[in-house]
Amino acid sequence: MLVSDRHGRLVRLNDAARLVLPDAVNGARLSAQVPAWLADAHQRAVFASPPGTAAEAPHGAIGDRYFEAHPTVSEGDVVWWLVDATDRRQAERALSDARRRSEVLSQASSTLLSTLNVPRCMEVAASLAAEHLADAAVLIAPPQGRRCSLTHARRGGPAVRTSRQVDIAGVPGLTEALQGYPPVPARWINPDDIPDWAIPDGFTGPVGSVIVAPLPGHGVPAGALILLRSSTEQAFTEGEEGFARLFAARAGAALSAARLYTEQATITATLMQDLLPPTLRTVHGVEYAGSYRPAKDHERIGGDFYDVHPGAGPAEETLVVLGDVAGKGLDAAVLTGKIRNTLHALLPLAEDHQQILNLLNSALLTSRHTRFATLALASVHRRDDRVRLRLTSAGHMPPLIVRTDGTVEEAGTRGTLVGALPTVTARTVETALAPGETCLLYTDGITEARGGPLGDEFFGEDRLRRALADCVGMPAEAVVERVQMLAAQWLGTGRHDDMAVMAVTAPTPAR
Structure with a gap:
């Protein structure tokens, strides 16, 4: 407690006040004995009307402690009661920090993920x-050979990525951090040892304090983070080092997840290259076109497939395959890939459809897959202006042939499933296409597309035939x-099976 008279002179201090203000002298002006914040508060208390009605008690530092001042005005004298609020203020500051x-970590997790x-x-x-x-940060990805991917950022500036050859041993603790070892305490790192490549462009002032934190990943380190604070700022505290490690753990988990996703996406894209339908074109003077729609629009592969294998040699006979594996989705696509690879290996036997089917059947029966498939094979050869076809169906719908007069014929081929019985029985037929005529191979996803006015009627073969009758003279793609x-x-928004269509067309002279 300390007392000042109406003239602003200090008239009394108790023992506790003398411990806080050891140099205070009775009779001297209060403004010369106390910090400025308390002197200003005294002026306001003296001239306030009514006195002492401030909503918030004056507060400030005296030495290394923090006080709140509460005035009592009596007959012109002001009694100041100083309450030590250092511990409470530190607790409030710790809670606020x-x-x-916590908000920063939550924001970081949400943004990073x-x-x-x-x-x-x-x-x-x-x-x-x-x-x-910090004032600046540098994120170092795990080295690739002698080069490192670096991302520099400073407060208020953009992040800049570079790839360069650096000496990671030049930063104390960085080699260990990139190997996933615990971080070196900041007080052990001499800021003068930080090389120029670890300091972002535009960083103001010399480096005053440094944190090097590992970025833990899923099983392997995700990199390291260097935090820099200039010499004009306060050095990193132990609490800030702990917070930096928590942040680094969140960042490492996010980076590891991103790298894992990228690796899996790359592997998936590589594996899918052989599963996706091929792009068809004109081969040996014959037009080919195909279209595939999976059962689920978000999928790219399924159980329907088609392939065109151009023939070599004088005959130039092309093998065309369209098939439907039982089921849909990824499981069916795996068997689809096996069938396509097996057929590709059997191309030297393409002249004998029956032999190809039997060998494929044997391969499927010895496979761990329990699914079966239906196939339609076509050997295509152009002679003069006509296209010769040999067609074989193995449990599949017979191909449809569109003639120049608008009639639609069904090829007279029949056969049993592939991968279900010990042997495959199939009948091969021969036919020819005049210029402008088309042979259409399709899967049951087309004819069994359920839709219409009530959504419960199949598209059916009759509608398919009528649609083809209007396609006389059209290119295969059309x-x-x-x-x-x-x-x-016809489907609208209804569910459907995989749908594959393939056309073999004898081009007209104009094309």
């Missing part, structure tokens, strides 16, 4: 670190597009 750090792009994730991590943890369009319109 904990809340802020919102992208599965590795470079973007590195930029976001470096920017968040520079914004909330025929395929028309069939798929009509089937899709």
Whole structure:
């Protein structure tokens, strides 16, 4: 407690006040004995009307302690009661810091996990670190050979990615951090040892304090994070080092997830190359076109497939295959890939459809897959202006042939399933296409497309025939597009099976 008279002179201090203000002298002016914040508060208390009605008690530091001042005005004298609020203020500050750090970690987790792009994730991590943890940050990805991928960021600036050859041993603790070892305490790192490549462009002032934190990943380290604070800022505290490790753990998990997704996406894309329907074109003077729509629009592969294998040699006979594996989705696509690879290996036997089917049947019966398939084979050879066909159906719908007069014929081929019985029985027929005529191979996803006015009627073979009758003289690509369009319109938004269509067309002289 200390007392000042109406003239602003200090008239009394108790023992506790003398411990706080050991140099205070009775009779001297109060403004010369106390900090400025208390002197200003005294002026306001003396001239306030009514006195002492401030909504918040004056407060400030005296030495290394923090006080709140509560005045009592009596007959012109002011009694100041100083309450030590240092511990409470430190507790409030610690709670505020904990809340802020929790918010930062929550924001970091949400922002980092919102992208599965590795470079973007590195930029976001470096920017968040520079914004909330330090003046600048450098994120180092695991080295690839002698080169490292670096992402620099400074507070208020953009993140910049570079790839360069650096000496990671030049930064104390960085080699260990990239190997996943615990971080070196910041007080052990001499800021003068930080090389220029670890300091972002535009960083103001010399480096004053450094944190090197590992980025833990899923099983393997995801990199390391260097945090820099200039010499004009306060050095990193132990609490800030702990917070940096928590942030680094979130960033490492996000980077590891992004890298894992990228690797899996790359593997999936590589494996799918042999499962996706091929792009068809004109081969040996014959037009080929195909279209595939999986049962689920978000999938790219399924149980229907088609292939065109151009023949070599003088005969130039092309083998055409369209098939339907029982089931749909990824499981069916796996067996589809096996069938396509097996047929590709059997191309030297393409002249004998029966032998090809029997060998494929044997391969499927010895496979771990329990599914079966239906196939339609066509050997295509152009002679003069006509296209010769040998057609074989193995449990599949016979191909349809569109003639120049608008009639639609069904090829007279029949056969049993592949992969279900010890042997395959099939009948091969021969026919020819005049210029402008088309042979259409299709799967049951077309004819069994359920839709119509009530949504419960099959598209059916009759509608398919009527649609083909309007396709006389059309190029193969136009025929395929028309069939798929009509089937899709019939379906509406209803569910459907895999749908594959393939056309073999003898081009007209104009084409």
